[in-house]
Amino acid sequence: MAAMKILIIEDDREAAAYLVKAFREAGHQPDHAGDGLEGYGLASEGVYDVLIVDRMLPKLDGLSLIGGLREQKIETPVLILSALGQVDDRVKGLRAGGDDYLAKPYAFSELLARVEVLARRRGQASQEPTIYRVGDLELDRLGHKLTRAGKEIILQPREFRLLEYLMKHAGQVVTRTMLLENVWDYHFDPQTNVIDVHLSRLRAKIDKGHAAPLLHTIRGAGYMIRDSAR
């Protein structure tokens, strides 16, 4: 994935330093703002691919900052970070104009995966292709048809949506919670490895009998569909 320009607006210096370092190691270009006003000033320039905004900030709180940017028609995708991980806070955050919401404490792999997906959404033309291709796997979104190496594979509707989401973000890590949120539209803790079981079923259907697996488990992060031959 190409380097993204990321603005991290976070008042906790240590957490911010960690994020800056981690994003740099992941090959991106992070900037940091220590309070709401500074962050608002930097974000107003509109040069960033993604903003990471803490909800509780000195001088200007996170939600007001997002509201201000959206009023100025600055549509940079925003991921809200919050220590308040509750259902209604999430709703408030998204309503205020945030594009995604992550509760602290979080795994960096989760944040990275989400930020990359957000940034890519910005880069992409609004026109989604009707056919996704990864290696010899072809998914026809309109015809609801899936083939691998020309052979049709029958999927359950939910499996189809799962694969569609993975292929839309081919080459990117998607986490279990991202899958639960985007494919099932729930944000709760499923207690068990329900998502893993769904993915292993999907894997059995698309990768079984093929030399090159397409669906990969990324340890400690999630899943990725990618053509490993290339």
Add this chain to the structure above:
Amino acid sequence: MTALGKLLRTTVFKLSLVYLVVFAIGAGLVLMRVGMNVKDLFDDQIDQTVEAEIAGLAEQYRQGGIRRLVETVERRVSQPGSSLYLVTTFAGERIAGNVAQLPAGVLERPGLIETRYARTGEIVAPHRALARIFLLQGGFRLLVGRDLEDREALRGFMLRALFTSLGWLVLIGTAGGIFVAMRVLRRVDAMSASAQTIMSGDLSQRLPRTGSGDELDRLATSLNAMLERIGELMKGMQEVSDNIAHDLKTPLTRLRNGVDEALRNARSPDDYRACLEKVVDESEGLIRVFNALLMIARLESGVAQDAMQDFDVAEVARDVAELYDAVAEEQGVTLTLDADASLMMRGGRELIGQALANLVDNAIKYGAPVEGSAQEKIVKISARRIGEHIELIVCDRGPGVAAQDRARVLERFVRLEGSRSRPGSGLGLSLATAVARMHHGALRLDDNAPGLRVTLELPASAGEALR
């Protein structure tokens, strides 16, 4: 505050004073009214007597002229306790009668009149009389009246009676007020003394009750019930913190031990990596427990209004069934769903989803049939509307929960023996209960014979109740 000051400040005493004043005014008004009626009665009687005498005397005059009138008057005057008489010429000169003196001008006004007068032989006019003046043919004037001494005496008597009774009223009222105030004050003092003891930490104390069932007694009963509830909550808090200590300390200890172990014995980067991965896993578990605890606390304080929406519970049930279907199959469990086509309600879709997921997860984890029994591994989910309620039911064919343990497993961190070794936070049912309560519903555990049957009951109109 002095004892007297305290007494005078009591509501009871102040009320007594107010009543006293009201009663005094009332008594005064009644007596005044009685007095006026008595006076009117007297006056009427006098008037009638006087009129009758005048009529008689006028008759005498008509028959025998002034001489006959004077004679009659003289005769009547000589009788003891006679009325008052005066006969004058047109110019006002006295001809006969026992009235010596009248205020000037009285004789000029015919009709009934109240006036002062003096009897013959007296110089000043100390008496009061009610009299009628009558003009006789020929210019003579005739006055007939009655002395008002009796009436005045009665009036004085009534006034005295009024003041004496008012005096007694004030005296008895004040004494009664003080007495009642003292009684109430004593009981209130006893109650606040008990409250002080309770506040200083002895929660087992209760407020004293007399058993009379009066308002203070009922207040004490209610407050005692409140103390009971507070005591229970305190005990619950104590248990929760004990459980938190246990359930959080155990993984924290494991985490620490793992790190210590790695620091002492790890040789290769792979050893360190393995240890760190374990640390991440353990902390994930801890974060989960924290999140669940925070969520329960949040739900119990009732603030999640922003997450409310109109949604279809049947669809949530279908989603959850579908989500867990794969896991169930992997465990060899048949997961079935029986849901109405549509079950609209207002509430937290995510919350209901989470609650149902917890129930299904529990059923799959702990609902495996007892070994050796002929039961199949089946978990049934059903979602249907029953009257005003929507019922989400999850049944398994496992060992179930003994009747005496059912209330306990809904509490935080309670995990029955035999399940402690398996993964889980012990918060799943508590969270489901909190979700049910927030929607003004309930969570029930029943015997599925065999197995456990958990019912999440939600009011179909939860939306109105929440708003």
